[in-house]
Amino acid sequence: MALGTALVYDEEMTTYKLLWDDPECAIEVPERLSKSYERLQHYHLVERCVRLPVREASEEEITLVHSPDYLDVVKSTQTMNEEELRTTSKKYVAAYFHQNSYRCAKLSLGGTLQLVDAVLSGEVQNGMALVRPPGHHSQRDQSNGFCVFNNVAIAAKYAQKKYNLQRILIVDWDVHHGQGIQYIFEDDPSVLYFSWHRYEHKIFWPNLTESDYDCVGKGQGTGFNINLPWNKIGIGNADYIAAFLHVLLPLAFEFDPELVLVSSGYDSGIGDPEGRMNATPECFSHLTHLLTNLAGGKLCVVLEGGYHLTSLSESVCMTVRTLLGDAVPRLSGDMTPCHSALESIQNVRTAHTPYWQCLSVDETKLVQQCSTKGSSTLELPYEQQESADTARFDRLIESHMKNILSPAPPFRTSAVTPDGNTFIIPAGVHVEDQAAPREQIDAACSGISMSHLKEGHLVHSVGKMLTVINKLVKKQTKNAVVLSPSTSLSAAVALQTSLNLGIERVLYVHVGDLDSERDFENDQKTLFVKICGDQPSKVFSKYHVSLKWKDTPDESSSFFYLVLQILLPLAYSYQPDFILLSAGSNRSVGNRDILLLSNMLQVLAEGCILAIIPDTEPELAVGISSSLAGCSTAMHYGPYKCPTKECVNALKEIQRALQEDWRMLRNYAA
Numbered sequence: 118m119a120l121g122t123a124l125v126y127d128e129e130m131t132t133y134k135l136l137w138d139d140p141e142c143a144i145e146v147p148e149r150l151s152k153s154y155e156r157l158q159h160y161h162l163v164e165r166c167v168r169l170p171v172r173e174a175s176e177e178e179i180t181l182v183h184s185p186d187y188l189d190v191v192k193s194t195q196t197m198n199e200e201e202l203r204t205t206s207k208k209y210v211a212a213y214f215h216q217n218s219y220r221c222a223k224l225s226l227g228g229t230l231q232l233v234d235a236v237l238s239g240e241v242q243n244g245m246a247l248v249r250p251p252g253h254h255s256q257r258d259q260s261n262g263f264c265v266f267n268n269v270a271i272a273a274k275y276a277q278k279k280y281n282l283q284r285i286l287i288v289d290w291d292v293h294h295g296q297g298i299q300y301i302f303e304d305d306p307s308v309l310y311f312s313w314h315r316y317e318h319k320i321f322w323p324n325l326t327e328s329d330y331d332c333v334g335k336g337q338g339t340g341f342n343i344n345l346p347w348n349k350i351g352i353g354n355a356d357y358i359a360a361f362l363h364v365l366l367p368l369a370f371e372f373d374p375e376l377v378l379v380s381s382g383y384d385s386g387i388g389d390p391e392g393r394m395n396a397t398p399e400c401f402s403h404l405t406h407l408l409t410n411l412a413g414g415k416l417c418v419v420l421e422g423g424y425h426l427t428s429l430s431e432s433v434c435m436t437v438r439t440l441l442g443d444a445v446p447r448l449s450g451d452m453t454p455c456h457s458a459l460e461s462i463q464n465v466r467t468a469h470t471p472y473w474q475c476l477s478v479d480e481t482k483l484v485q486q487c488s489t490k491g492s493s494t495l496e497l498p499y500e501q502q503e504s505a506d507t508a509r510f511d512r513l514i515e516s517h518m519k520n521i522l523s524p525a526p527p528f529r530t531s532a533v534t535p536d537g538n539t540f541i542i543p544a545g546v547h548v549e550d551q552a553a554p555r556e557q558i559d560a561a562c563s564g565i566s567m568s569h570l571k572e573g574h575l576v577h578s579v580g581k582m583l584t585v586i587n588k589l590v591k592k593q594t595k596n597a598v599v600l601s602p603s604t605s606l607s608a609a610v611a612l613q614t615s616l617n618l619g620i621e622r623v624l625y626v627h628v629g630d631l632d633s634e635r636d637f638e639n640d641q642k643t644l645f646v647k648i649c650g651d652q653p654s655k656v657f658s659k660y661h662v663s664l665k666w667k668d669t670p671d672e673s674s675s676f677f678y679l680v681l682q683i684l685l686p687l688a689y690s691y692q693p694d695f696i697l698l699s700a701g702s703n704r705s706v707g708n709r710d711i712l713l714l715s716n717m718l719q720v721l722a723e724g725c726i727l728a729i730i731p732d733t734e735p736e737l738a739v740g741i742s743s744s745l746a747g748c749s750t751a752m753h754y755g756p757y758k759c760p761t762k763e764c765v766n767a768l769k770e771i772q773r774a775l776q777e778d779w780r781m782l783r784n785y786a787a
């Protein structure tokens with residue numbers, strides 16, 4: 118049975134604030150926390166989580182990262198008057214202290230460590246710590262950027278020490294560079310740190326040379342620090358997803374972490390006065406879901422920045438909802454990464470090519486960096502923009518959320534099983550027992566060569582599948598798994614039926630041999646991708662692609678590469694309404710690869726997936742149905758290895774042929 122999601126929150130962390138006038142610090146307010154929590158209550162998300170109490174971090178924990186002298190300074194602020202607090206605050210950059218700062222900083226860190234303990238002890242699957250003060254800017258002996266103790270960095274050290282972890286991934290999606298985390302781990306290969314950040318060629322705070330893409334780590338840690346600087350404001354959903362698919366995730370899969378920590382700032386979201394970026398709240402659902410396939414789903418999300426209260430709180434809700442396993446909303450907007458984002462993506466990929474196999478196998482890639490360096494200083498047009506209109510974004514985000522949040526269907530997952538064989542399906546999955554009437558089956562099969570349809574059990578399977586497809590279309594069930602005696606045939610019927618029912622865009626992914634190949638040319642209503650081990654890769658049309666994929670036979674898999682570099686970019690570009698995933702015979706990929714695929718594809722089509730599995734493979738059906746039911750995030754898909762050059766170069770051809778049509782395939786600007 119699935120483990121739960123933890124939530125750490127204590128209103129005591131709202132008991133410190135800025136006491137004097139300082140425009141730089143004025144945005145870091147207690148309401149950031151209380152409003153986020155209120156919103157979680159509003160969506161009934163709090164009651165679905167396992168509440169964890171906060172605790173004070175110990176001095177020993179604080180000094181895992183900070184100097185005893187700095188600890189003494191922070192401690193001394195407890196008894197200071199306002200004048201003394203001001204003087205101490207001025208010693209640091211963009212920092213402020215209050216008499217309760219020390220207590221709250223201990224709770225903020227202690228709360229983070231509570232979350233790490235709950236996840237690593239197996240008490241919960243994942244969770245979020247809603248804490249302040251934030252952490253990622255603070256350094257060994259200094260406060261910085263509203264941060265007092267470096268919560269996430271200390272959490273990583275704590276997890277290494279207490280649980281003997283060898284590999285931890287830190288994902289910092291805050292809009293600022295977490296330079297504090299970088300400094301702490303830059304020579305340490307056991308912690309892979311990824312940060313994207315507003316940079317604008319160094320004109321944006323904290324204005325550091327070492328925030329650029331060419332800062333890849335030092336000594337033993339070379340290659341384990343990934344900086345993705347954004348050189349323009351207005352970076353949005355397509356850019357963030359492209360950064361995940363083309364930079365973070367391939368390296369993260371190759372790294373194969375045992376724990377993922379997120380420095381989760383929402384100042385990278387729309388409306389934020391600091392970030393001025395465009396990512397909508399549901400983008401954070403996507404980012405979260407894409408990370409659940411790492412580290413067996415052990416994911417600790419820890420609040421950092423986020424200063425537009427509506428954007429912040431809706432994005433927090435999206436994150437928690439996704440941790441709980443709810444369906445991921447569709448991403449709105451045109452999925453075309455902008456030129457500046459692609460430049461940054463290209464540059465960081467090139468900078469890291471020497472250190473990561475999955476980048477270096479890519480021979481055809483441009484080896485040059487884009488010349489964005491040095492052009493810096495005088496690009497100031499963004500500073501002249503009118504200041505962000507907070508109220509306008511309030512209304513915009515509120516109406517947007519009403520549009521994208523559809524009610525959960527009565528059933529999450531339905532299953533069609535061979536008669537008398539229901540026991541293999543996990544608890545909570547609804548087993549369909551109503552077959553559609555024979556006339557409907559015949560109508561659904563017209564035009565499809567159905568020589569085997571005389572077989573009674575196939576008729577029965579197709580009949581029940583039709584009932585399930587009707588439920589999918591009517592939003593009575595979110596997704597479904599069908600055990601079929603002939604998956605090619607069932608998939609053909611499912612495709613035709615879904616189109617007849619008015620679905621506009623179907624993504625149809627078939628793994629293995631297909632009994633009869635239909636003609637998909639110019640049928641914009643279907644994007645068909647076939648993955649097989651023996652026929653060469655081929656682009657029949659932009660809507661019909663055949664991919665050759667074969668791993669060298671051993672325990673590890675490189676399938677993540679195909680999913681990240683081809684399938685998800687295609688799918689994000691196409692924006693399907695419905696996904697058909699079928700497994701045929703003679704497959705060249707393993708069952709856990711198919712599970713990874715079905716888990717990853719759930720970021721599309723609001724999770725509306727129909728998986729068709731041979732009825733001779735109940736283990737696969739069990740895996741898929743628990744993945745679809747949102748209760749197998751604990752799956753570990755590794756170990757991983759890199760694909761062969763032959764595979765990669767074949768995929769490269771496909772990527773090149775299709776990237777004008779399907780823009781998320783692009784990972785360079787030139």
Ligand code: Q9C
Pocket residue numbers: 141211251252253254262263264291293322382384421422423
């Ligand atoms: N005009 C966090 O998000 N001010 N800290 C920058 C730029 C400091 C942000 C001024 C921003 C600190 C956790």
Ligand code: ZN
Pocket residue numbers: 291292293382384421422423
């Ligand atoms: Zn920030």
